[in-house]
Amino acid sequence: IYQKFKSYIDNPEYVIVGHNLLNFDIDIENYWAEEVGEKHDWGYLDRLVDTNAVAKAIKKGIKPDMDNFLAWQFKVLGLVEKGLKTNLGLLMKEYKLEVDELRLHKADYDIEKNMELWNKQMWEIEI
Numbered sequence: 001i002y003q004k005f006k007s008y009i010d011n012p013e014y015v016i017v018g019h020n021l022l023n024f025d026i027d028i029e030n031y032w033a034e035e036v037g038e039k040h041d042w043g044y045l046d047r048l049v050d051t052n053a054v055a056k057a058i059k060k061g062i063k064p065d066m067d068n069f070l071a072w073q074f075k076v077l078g079l080v081e082k083g084l085k086t087n088l089g090l091l092m093k094e095y096k097l098e099v100d101e102l103r104l105h106k107a108d109y110d111i112e113k114n115m116e117l118w119n120k121q122m123w124e125i126e127i
Helices: 002-009 021-035 043-047 051-060 066-077 088-094 107-121
Strands: 016-018 048-050
Touching (some): 002 021, 021 051, 021 066, 043 066, 048 066, 051 066, 051 088, 088 107
Parallel strands (some): 016 048
């Protein structure tokens, strides 16, 4: 399963889009690589868009740094501010997208909903 997953994230034709990827999912992928005895490769991070970082940037009016996009995303994700909420369920409601709270955090559902979110966000910020 890991090899199939890795074939997708290593494919340079794909842009990887997800919510909170940089604060969670990349650590899980690193763990999987260790578990199967693979040398870990972070090369895919340059093709990654974290919609949580994008949401924070939109809410705070922060313009993306496309020359250092990965570093910019980490910097934006580091913003901790009372009242700044960017969880997927809340964002779905703010964008008036249908959301089933009971299905949130189920992989297939979150992927579908995250793409709906990204399709809205991409028009609000120049990435």
